[in-house]
Amino acid sequence: MSEQLTLTVNGETRRTATRTIADLVRELDLLPEKVAVEHNGEIAPRSRLAEIALSDGDMLEIVHFVGGG
Structure with a gap:
């Protein structure tokens, strides 16, 4: 079993x-191509979300885009 991380x-x-x-x-339950992520105070490029490793104690702000009209 994988070790659990604690994130904000x-x-x-x-x-x-x-x-x-x-x-x-x-x-x-969000799509990586439809979000903007701030990781520890810095904007994480959407093209690199699969490469950026998480660490215990990281702080993230995740905003997802919703279509409408």
């Missing part, structure tokens, strides 16, 4: 076994 996501503490931002976004 949009101001709330969350435990996860995911290891990348893209995996976390999917765990939240």
Whole structure:
């Protein structure tokens, strides 16, 4: 079993076994191509979400885009 990380996501503490931002976004039932992510105070390029590793204590703000009209 994978070690659990403790993250702060949009101001709330969350435990996860995911290891990348893209995996976390999917765990939240969001599509990586439809989000903007701030990781520890810096904007994470959408093209690199699958490469950026998460660490215990990371802080993320995730905003998802919603279509409408």
